[in-house]
Amino acid sequence: MGKMLAAVFHKSNKLGGDIKLEEVDLPYVTKSNQVLVEIKACGICGTDLKIIEGGHPANDNTILGHEFAGIVREVGESVQDLEIGDKVVADPNEKCGYCINCRRGLSNLCEYMASGTTFGIFQDGGFAKYCVLPRSSLFKLPKKIDLIAASLIEPLSCAVHCHNIANVKESDNVVIIGAGPMGLIIESVIRKHPIKRLISIEIDEWRGQKALDLGADLLINPDTSNVQKEIMKFTNNEGADVIIDAVGISKTFEMATNFWAPGARLICFGQDNRAEAKIKPNDIVRYQRQILGSYIGYAEDFLDAIELVANKAIDIDKLITEVIPLEKLILTGFKLMKERKCVKIIALP
Ligand SMILES: [Zn+2]
Numbered sequence: 001m002g003k004m005l006a007a008v009f010h011k012s013n014k015l016g017g018d019i020k021l022e023e024v025d026l027p028y029v030t031k032s033n034q035v036l037v038e039i040k041a042c043g044i045c046g047t048d049l050k051i052i053e054g055g056h057p058a059n060d061n062t063i064l065g066h067e068f069a070g071i072v073r074e075v076g077e078s079v080q081d082l083e084i085g086d087k088v089v090a091d092p093n094e095k096c097g098y099c100i101n102c103r104r105g106l107s108n109l110c111e112y113m114a115s116g117t118t119f120g121i122f123q124d125g126g127f128a129k130y131c132v133l134p135r136s137s138l139f140k141l142p143k144k145i146d147l148i149a150a151s152l153i154e155p156l157s158c159a160v161h162c163h164n165i166a167n168v169k170e171s172d173n174v175v176i177i178g179a180g181p182m183g184l185i186i187e188s189v190i191r192k193h194p195i196k197r198l199i200s201i202e203i204d205e206w207r208g209q210k211a212l213d214l215g216a217d218l219l220i221n222p223d224t225s226n227v228q229k230e231i232m233k234f235t236n237n238e239g240a241d242v243i244i245d246a247v248g249i250s251k252t253f254e255m256a257t258n259f260w261a262p263g264a265r266l267i268c269f270g271q272d273n274r275a276e277a278k279i280k281p282n283d284i285v286r287y288q289r290q291i292l293g294s295y296i297g298y299a300e301d302f303l304d305a306i307e308l309v310a311n312k313a314i315d316i317d318k319l320i321t322e323v324i325p326l327e328k329l330i331l332t333g334f335k336l337m338k339e340r341k342c343v344k345i346i347a348l349p
């Protein structure tokens, strides 16, 4: 049997574990609904780091990488609508389609998914030359699409979802807390639409510069400035109509409630299971504010993300800061991620 290079997660006895580049057996189609995909590009996600550090669960001995695009190389006998050579992107979160959440249109909250099915986390993913996935986890891509750019589709679909949940209007002052990769991708989606003002809150200088580069009207560093004061001044005392918390810690959530305008929507996007926050319910009632969660995305958000990438409608070149061979995933890719001097790093298997 042939072999391929893959980045495999090895669970340690404690939390987290180690990622190692090693030779593994080539995967092959075993079920009629499966597709063998030759992976052409796979993005590194903050979740990959979290898995290694113990902040996110994952299965032992699993090939990581859940943001990938590639080319169909083999199809099971019941797959009728994909041909060898078609370009595809993976939706790594496998949904059942029949649980109560799926049937209510909340496929992003599929009960089956919660039991751990994500490709690149609980099942073998994209940091390898090949991956086998069910047809239902693949979206066919337009022929013209660039596959390196297409590896942005998965995180972009989450950003599209967030933008839809926020229901952003032209007259809105928008604040994004956190200019990490997701905060910046969300910014680039929001910037596609007319809004009043866009303010970015970020501690790290490199990331703050990126936020300005992608079109933020104002950057505030909460370590050196009074965020509430700066925002009220910049918005002529209007405050923020839409706040996207792309960090999700206690501090950022509570910060958001210092400058939210009457009628504001606060979107909780960043995840941290340890975060707790104090809030006055009457601040919500009296000013008809909304606190909304945004979690991954729907299939329709994937379709929108595909169009944004295919039409080069977002700043792909500014979002992909590094393209590296898979061999350099750990020494270069994960190193840059830890140093935070990157937006998206794409590995080429
Ligand atoms: Zn991810």
Ligand SMILES: [Zn+2]
Pocket: 095, 096, 097, 098, 099, 100, 101, 102, 103, 109, 110, 111, 112, 113
């Ligand atoms: Zn389901």
